[in-house]
Amino acid sequence: MTTSCNNDPFSARSADWDQSPRRLRLASDVLEALQRQVPLKPSWNVLEAGCGTGLVTLPLSLEVNSILAIDPSRDMLSVLETKTRGRNTITIRQTDLLELGTGNCPEAPFDCVFSSMTLHHIDDTAQALETMAGLLAPGGWLAIADLDSEDGFFHDDAAADVHHGFCREKITAMIENAGLHSPLVTTAATIDKTNRAGKQQAYTVFLATARK
Numbered sequence: 001m002t003t004s005c006n007n008d009p010f011s012a013r014s015a016d017w018d019q020s021p022r023r024l025r026l027a028s029d030v031l032e033a034l035q036r037q038v039p040l041k042p043s044w045n046v047l048e049a050g051c052g053t054g055l056v057t058l059p060l061s062l063e064v065n066s067i068l069a070i071d072p073s074r075d076m077l078s079v080l081e082t083k084t085r086g087r088n089t090i091t092i093r094q095t096d097l098l099e100l101g102t103g104n105c106p107e108a109p110f111d112c113v114f115s116s117m118t119l120h121h122i123d124d125t126a127q128a129l130e131t132m133a134g135l136l137a138p139g140g141w142l143a144i145a146d147l148d149s150e151d152g153f154f155h156d157d158a159a160a161d162v163h164h165g166f167c168r169e170k171i172t173a174m175i176e177n178a179g180l181h182s183p184l185v186t187t188a189a190t191i192d193k194t195n196r197a198g199k200q201q202a203y204t205v206f207l208a209t210a211r212k
């Protein structure tokens, strides 16, 4: 799992990341779930943790005032950079979420802290949630999309060091332990794919929201 900027398992996949219809569909479904569950406002300043190539970042940026888009992967961010030229609402920064405390994030606090399909790549889930909660303004919204508990065959790379999704009850408890209230977990998307075991499988993705 990623714990620092020196580890970039996404480098080799960055160039063709946006070519996958499955990923485009997932980003669209996650954005729709976000729009249903969070009252996005044009005045909002948003942090997106693990923005990757910006599949959600770009359409989301049309609905808010600004997005600070962070990711430790230089190559994923390079793809995003080519797509954001001429837009001044998206600020891109190469950093690990866990290195982004309130002390070294001048843009904080945020009206919304969002991530999609990133949490399962971070070893210390509780620390990640606490970091995100700490960057929120009072009343701000946390919104996390990620895999429900899966069979361990979702990732094509058997050596991928990831969480195999999350149990909704545990995520809810961790969100509350991070000091947030009114947690709500809904189903945002279903990913139909042939998994590493060669089996056609449906993997559900949740959207967990909560307020500070």
Ligand SMILES: C[S@@+](CC[C@H](N)C(=O)[O-])C[C@H]1O[C@@H](n2cnc3c(N)ncnc32)[C@H](O)[C@@H]1O
Pocket (backbone or CB within 6 Å): 002, 003, 010, 023, 027, 049, 050, 051, 052, 053, 054, 055, 056, 070, 071, 072, 073, 076, 095, 096, 097, 098, 115, 116, 117, 118, 121, 122
């Ligand atoms: C599966 S990709 C998802 C990218 C994008 N959110 C999307 O939906 O297309 C996971 C992303 O999380 C990033 N990531 C991994 N560990 C991270 C960390 N500790 N802090 C911030 N981002 C991280 C990876 O570099 C990668 O770009």
